[in-house]
Amino acid sequence: MSKRSAVKNKAKERDSSGVNPRQPCPCGSGKRYKACHGSAGGVVDVPVARPFEGLAYECELVALREFVPSGTATLKVKGDREVVLATVLPMAAAGLVRADDVPFLGLQVQTRSNDISRDLARALEWLLDAKAGDVLPVVSPETDAGAEPVRLQDLVEVDAELAVEVHADFGWWLPEGSEPSGEVALSLERANQAIMPTERIGPAAYWVDAGEKAHLRWVRPEPEEQLLAAMARLHARGELVLGEGSRYAGSFRAHGLLVPVWDLDPEKHAREWTTAAEELGARLEAALATLDGEPLTGEERRARDGLLGRQITIR
Incomplete structure (x- = not known):
């Protein structure tokens, strides 16, 4: 068999999903793909970006x-x-x-x-x-x-x-x-x-003691583009913090939502950050409310670009 024929035959082994029919099915069933989701009438498992969408929590x-x-x-x-x-x-x-x-x-x-x-x-x-x-x-x-x-x-x-x-x-x-x-x-x-010591200090907002540093990890419900614009507006004004001993560290994406993270002074107890988190939440809500009528300024756009550079995706 020529090399060209061999390449063609190998290409035929993959269907439109890109999965080799002889390999285990990605769904985890333990079956070969051709006997599971790759069979006639099988359903291709499409990743769900926001698996918990529609739930209040x-x-x-x-x-x-x-x-x-x-x-x-x-x-x-x-x-x-x-x-x-x-x-x-x-x-x-x-x-x-x-x-x-x-x-x-x-x-x-x-x-x-x-x-x-x-x-x-x-x-x-x-x-x-x-x-x-x-x-x-x-x-x-x-x-x-x-x-x-x-x-x-x-x-x-x-x-x-x-x-x-x-x-x-x-x-x-x-x-x-x-x-x-x-x-x-x-x-x-x-x-x-x-276990790392963890406390809930607000809705989907968790204080975590990681040893040398403590963190606030806050899962936000807003669409990413709107949230980043509101955060950029606060950042440009120096208001994207929880007060002395805190700084905005970055954010990660998980299951379709953005999770901003702040570094906190580990010497302070979790309860000492509760009021500051509530105040930051109120500032974020106010900034979100201004987005329709007030486009970002040049300084705010630069702040948004900086926030984008500090993002990772884990899911």
Whole structure:
């Protein structure tokens, strides 16, 4: 066979999705692509930029998924049911029912598709039928309860409040009075050792003690272009800070939202930044309200360009 023919044959091995049919399917099912999403009638898994869009607590979910080490919140499920939403579970399980029959849904898990909302829905459907002691290590398309895939937004009360509780350790993994043993004990010990002290000081705003520095990480709901313009307006006036001992460090994108980060004086307690964060939030809201009628000045545009240079994307 000529080299040209070999190249042509290899090109034919890939379909329009760019995936080699002989390779494992990107959805994580464990099957070859040609026997899964690459089969006739298969569905190509398109990445979802904002998997939690439409939920009133979208920003909190991004924070719990990406950087809050130990946190829980009661998730209201349609049909007047509740499960405990958790940052991370023992062995990074997707779901488990504790010995006292309390169901937990894990956020910080290995994803098996390009839509975290769909993975969470798969785990949630499993949880609703699980019994005390059951554990779901991972989710995959085979976890689907029905023929039609669902997303988290289809199963939960989208307008409900999400009261997040941040914990100093992972003792909540176990029922009160229980003693860990075996792999759970090892996992609990390692998880507790890795925790960075974290406190919630406002809606989707979290103070984190990283040792030499402390940070404020704040997941914002606004469209990125509008938020950057408002931040640039404040930055040009020297108002994009939380007062003495703080400076704007940059921002990162996570699940379609922008997360600005400030460096803070680690000697101050988290509560000492609460009022400053509220005042900064009010300044941001006021700046956002001016954008329609007042285009950015030259100085503000330069400030925006500087802010753009301090961005990264993690999801």
